[in-house]
Amino acid sequence: MHLTIATWNINSVRLRQAHLHQLAARLKPDVICLQETKVPDDLFPEAIASELGFPHLLKRGMKSYNGVAILSRLPLTLAEDTPDWCGKSDCRQISASVESPGGPVTIHDFYVPAGGDIPDRTANEKFAHKLDFLAETRAHFLKYKPRRAVLVGDLNIAPLEQDVWSHKQLLNVVSHTPVEVDALNSWRETGFHDAIRHFVPADQKLYTWWSYRNRDWAASNRGRRLDHIWVTPDLVPALHSHEVLREARSWEQPSDHVPLAVTLAL
Template identity: 65%
Template sequence: MPSLRIATWNINSVRLRRPLLAELVKALDPDILCLQETKCPDELFPLDDLRAFGFPHIAHKGMKGYNGVAVLSRRPLQVLDGDPDWCGKGDCRHLAVAVDAPGGPVELHDFYVPAGGDTPDREANPKFAHKLDFVAEATAWSAARGAKARSVLVGDLNIAPLEHDVWSHRQMLGVVSHTPVEVEALTGWQHSAGWHDALRHFVPADQKLYTWWSYRAKDWEAADRGRRLDHVWVSPDLAGALARHVVLKPARGWAQASDHVPCMVELAL
């Protein structure tokens, strides 16, 4: 049966870490790779280098120094217009494409949600307010669109919603990324159009699952104080097509690694 392998990775600078894409392709062999935090304005995006990794079809939306999203694909794609200007900031946090796939196009959304700073207080921390406002807008957008068929949403959503998406639920309740208000917001977004949590489709909710380990840890692997900040959601009609997943934990140990690791799901279409 034909399949479609979709990977997502917060690369934390596409120009700095583009050599690591060779390792990613070797390990995952994705048909589509969605990147976040590319930190690269469009005019400097390394198109030729990335095409050399086997992705002739590339869409990107970037700015200097921070944010930025991109979709690299082995299959033809079309950029979908009508993207909202999230929170009126024009800060390159969402890219939508239609990808040629077995059985018809798949609508793919690549998101990079604001991290939210360190203080989980809307009044005291404008970054946290921005994060909550962004997720609220994304929820309203998703609800208005409804459960569109053959749709996938991926990205660094910067929220670990479940108890076992963090190393210590009790100790993380007051830490940005796992606070109750963020969890409620992300859960509302997921439920707004019936999105199915593709990674948790394979890993039960009572098992630990992380995609991010802080740079601050002297030995990230020994401490293993991770969080699941990266997500793959599929529309309800694709839930039954989920065939396999990979969370590439060894990537956190690569030279000049991102603090996030790539995640991939394979759909049997």
């Protein structure tokens, strides 16, 4: 069995639901994880899932901000006991499992706080929230060791030097500061392997996000790798292939993030 899991910060599912047809055609995923759906659950455009041939849908959303969802060709079992991170009830995680040879695979879909513009927890509440969120996720996965799990999402941190267009210029810019990188690495080290860098060596540039502020994003190519797919060590032997759908940044009314996917041979 091949299981392809795609992840995308769609930046409003109602605005960009038509793009999901392009994603499905190009990546041919079995599971699509979305972030920043920006819609309460009762207004989620559920018809798009059926149109795509994804009859199974789980969602956790709120008005205007955040929001996560999982669309699947395979039956999903919702993880009911996910934490209320930082006590904010702000719809930043949804988890579910799918059946596969060897047992269920748990999929964790995360949207980590962006953290604002000032990399100082005392001067910026949003940055403090981001660091607290990362500390809580690390503590949770230390306590509940993941097994046969895939963690995906917009984690809003580019950890490696080649995950940003200029390591030197972005060291003091939120998303690439040492304190964030250390926090993200500590979370990953609770029991996950960077599945995308499994295929793309760490000395090669790799981005999944380009700012809307760059009018000609492709020419300037000032990107960052903010979107990630991690797998637990027991799934590393199953890693088969990956794709980063860079072309999506040029779609009409694009998200500033592009979809990426990993295929497991289970």
